[in-house]
Amino acid sequence: MRWFRSLFAVVALCAVAFAGSAPAMAQQQQEPPASGQRLHVVIDEGHLNPLPIAVVDFISASGPGQQVGRDLSGVIRADLDRSGLFRPVDQAAFIERIQSMDVPPRFADWKVIGAQALVVGQVTPLPDGRIRIEFRLWDTFGESSMVAFQYATTPDNWRRIAHRISDQIYEALTGERGYFDTRIVFVSESGPRTRRVKRLMIMDQDGANPFFLTSADALVLTPRFSPSTQMLTYMSFETGAPRVFLYNLETNRREVLGDFPGMTFAPRFTPDGTGVVLTLDLNGNSEIFTMDLRSRQRRRLTNHPAIDTSPSYSPDGQYITFNSDRGGSPQIYVMNADGSNQHRISFGDGRYSTPVWSPRGDLIAFTRQNGGRFAIGVMRPDGSGERILTESYLDEAPTWSPNGRVIMFFREERGAGPRLWSVDLTGRNLRQISTQTDASDPAWSPLLP
8 A cells, every 4th residue: 555655664764873972961069069058960061970869758647648758758769860860868878867847957967978968858637638748958068958848739649749849859959940740651562563552651750650541443653742731642543544643631532633635644743732743645755744723724844755754843933853865865854934944954874863852942852773773862953963872773762851851762672672761961871761561652741730
């Protein structure tokens, strides 16, 4: 079938990687701050040296509250450790046992074990059945409070509050917003390779609370979040041919996006969430279009006999990066949002694909294929400063954390199924993400409202 051959060509165009070294881009303080100097983590140069931070179990007077307190601190420690910027101090080394949030800690006890920051908290039951969760971040060498906050929530919402606390700690110590109170949507894969079942699954960014969004009846690919985190767009074979769908996470309703004559794929939302940019097959020729979600009017952006696909907007909505083989091999291009000024930005050895613009606007992530290996890398929007962050037998499909500091992707080892991994911009903090099944095509949500 012609559409299948066209899709195969596009899929071939979407593979990519390269080998290379990744110079460091992150540094923590290696020495404790001087007296009176505010504790701060620098993450834009030098070598990675995680900051020692102590997170005590949140105190509570009630039995159930004590378990919630232990669970809260455990999630916070795991979030901070996973970022690569912090090193949680082993609880066995703690000297002081925090008994009250109202009493400043004995700073000398925390300095002697090397904890440069200290997190304390408390869980209190409320008369209406909710719980109040309080926390405070201390600079132990400066002997001062850096941030304090409290939340009132239902007991079953404790995990999300833990992620929010992690975000506040991250921001207080780095000056940048965190990324822990987020979700990941991805393609869950199961079954034999000849009859692979691919379903949409969503989970917290740390792998908790996973559940399926679609059934096993139709293969799905390339899910993407809207800026509001309420909607998803993805490609599915539910109707028989590839079509772009919209999925409302609040109502669990889905619909086909537009009545196109050919197959549609590689969708992404516009930065304001009012439209979708996608690829449309026109008689075997793949071109990039935008569609307004209110009027359902579409506008063509590319017009070339080569394959043009995988569009991704810059965060300000002024530019689009995309993948095209118009130069003879798959490469990365950038154009204005109206389709003008289309120009190539990738010129290294190998084949490039899956470009995606950073939420910060400063970098474009990509997949690169070279010498039989695949890699995840980044470059500036003008094509300069190309760096490879990680490579293997198959690394593909990068997606950015909302603060633009971490990239998630899927990796497939020879003879094994795909799994989700993350790496930060240093290229050194490489970690596998826990999933119940094989997993591919991840998409990272913005911070949850």
